[in-house]
Structures are given as structure tokens and as C-alpha cells.
Amino acid sequence: MTGRIHSTESFGTVDGPGIRFVVFMQGCPMRCLYCHNPDSWDINGGTMMSTEEILDEYERCRAFLKNGGLTVTGGEPLLQKEFVAELFKKAKKRGIHTCLDTSGVTFLKERAEEFDALLSVCDLVMLDIKHISDEEHKKLTGHTNKNILDFARYISSRGVQLWIRHVVVPGITDSRSEWYALGSFLAELPTLKAVDVLPYHDMGRIKYEALGIEYPLAGTPPLEKDIAVRAKNVILQGLTDALKNPSRQK
Numbered sequence: 001m002t003g004r005i006h007s008t009e010s011f012g013t014v015d016g017p018g019i020r021f022v023v024f025m026q027g028c029p030m031r032c033l034y035c036h037n038p039d040s041w042d043i044n045g046g047t048m049m050s051t052e053e054i055l056d057e058y059e060r061c062r063a064f065l066k067n068g069g070l071t072v073t074g075g076e077p078l079l080q081k082e083f084v085a086e087l088f089k090k091a092k093k094r095g096i097h098t099c100l101d102t103s104g105v106t107f108l109k110e111r112a113e114e115f116d117a118l119l120s121v122c123d124l125v126m127l128d129i130k131h132i133s134d135e136e137h138k139k140l141t142g143h144t145n146k147n148i149l150d151f152a153r154y155i156s157s158r159g160v161q162l163w164i165r166h167v168v169v170p171g172i173t174d175s176r177s178e179w180y181a182l183g184s185f186l187a188e189l190p191t192l193k194a195v196d197v198l199p200y201h202d203m204g205r206i207k208y209e210a211l212g213i214e215y216p217l218a219g220t221p222p223l224e225k226d227i228a229v230r231a232k233n234v235i236l237q238g239l240t241d242a243l244k245n246p247s248r249q250k
């Protein structure tokens with residue numbers, strides 16, 4: 001089976017545990033205002049690669065991938081979930097740790113079983129929750145967050161380990177109440193293993209210029225790192241309070 005691939009990276013340090021081989025899938029239906037990979041949006045772009053070609057690349061750098069494994073990110077990997085499922089199935093047969101890094105945007109609770117083949121070969125899912133408010137999520141990404149929150153619940157219900165990622169953007173996801181509400185939601189996820197809170201940066205800006213697309217967050221400054229630390233503390237407080245008092249959960 002072949003998939004449409006944006007690029008690969010042989011020494012990823014921020015895409016799951018340890019040092020990882022990272023596959024960036026081509027194509028994404030979201031339009032997050034802070035996206036730093038607009039060149040991955042086009043579903044007709046990228047190059048075709050087979051699962052075997054990717055695993056051959058993995059094997060060539062296996063010696064360097066300490067305590068890591070294989071991460072598939074994007075773009076949006078769920079657009080090619082059959083391909084990712086086959087890749088992960090083969091990877092697991094070789095004893096490789098598998099991590100899916102996704103926005104969850106294509107998940108539908110009514111068709112949840114279509115995601116089972118992939119989830120059954122994921123050791124870890126890293127899921128972005130971009131905004132806990134549905135209204136604000138639509139403004140930030142062009143999509144509802146309802147199915148994404150459903151996907152988080154579904155992943156956990158299948159017993160798959162979950163890392164949640166959240167980007168703090170000045171003026172968009174920087175309110176205490178939003179952070180706290182996100183933490184309350186996380187209490188619904190029994191397989192939650194980590195929460196990554198990342199400060200917004202504008203390093204993708206140059207790609208917008210190269211593609212001739214207006215940068216949507218022109219004028220928004222990068223976030224100071226200590227605000228991301230504060231956000232994480234509030235999220236964890238929301239989580240802790242909700243676990244102590246389940247009636248606070250949504």
C-alpha cells in the first residue's frame with residue numbers, strides 16, 4: 001500500500017517519547033490560524049511512498065532511535081488511516097513503538113469502528129485539543145471540536161495511551177477559564193498519560209510567504225514560555241478538581 005507523504009524526519013525529539021522517526025502525511029482539512037505547516041494542506045501534494053519504503057528508511061536510522069519509535073503526524077494522518085494502520089501493523093511486528101499524532105478532525109462517533117484497525121496498532125495517540133470552546137474552536141480552525149472531544153473519549157475507551165497537546169496563543173487560547181475547562185474535560189480520559197502545553201511561535205510564517213498566503217496571525221507575538229507553564233498548571237488544577245469531584249466534569 002502507498003500513502004501520500006509530505007516528508008520524513010529521522011531524528012524527531014518532540015513527537016512522542018524518546019528519539020523518533022517521524023512521517024509527515026500530506027493533506028489536512030483543518031486551517032488552524034497558527035499552523036506552521038501550510039505546505040502540508042494540499043491533499044494532492046507530497047510524494048507517494050509504500051509502507052516498506054518507510055520502514056526501510058526507519059531501519060537505516062534504527063540505531064539512533066533511542067527509547068523512541070515511529071510517529072506519524074501531518075498534515076492529518078487520519079485522512080489516510082488505512083495506510084497508517086498497515087504501516088503501524090508492520091512496525092509493531094518489528095517491535096517498533098508506534099505513535100499517531102492527530103487533530104482527530106475526521107472522527108465520527110457514528111462510524112467509530114472504522115478507526116478500530118488503526119487504534120489497535122497504536123501504542124500512543126497524541127491528540128491536539130486546540131480550543132475547548134466549540135465556538136472559539138471554529139474560529140481558530142474552521143471546524144467544530146465536538147467530534148475531536150468524542151475521539152479523545154473513544155481512544156481512551158479503547159485503552160490506548162493518550163497525550164493531549166494544547167497550544168497557547170495570545171488573544172485566542174490564553175484565558176484562565178478556558179484552561180481550567182480543558183482540564184475538567186481531561187478528567188474524562190482514563191488513559192491520559194501526559195499534557196503538553198506549547199507556546200505559540202511564528203516560525204511557520206516564512207512558509208506562508210513562500211506559498212503566497214497571507215499569514216493569519218500577523219501581529220500576534222510569540223507567547224512567553226512562562227505563560228505556557230502557567231496555563232499547564234491551571235489545566236492540571238482543572239483536571240485534579242474534576243477528578244476529586246466528578247460532578248464538575250462536563
Ligand code: SF4
Nearest residue numbers: 028030032035075103
Ligand atoms: S491540524 Fe495541524 S496541519 Fe492541519 S491546519 Fe491544523 S496545525 Fe496545520
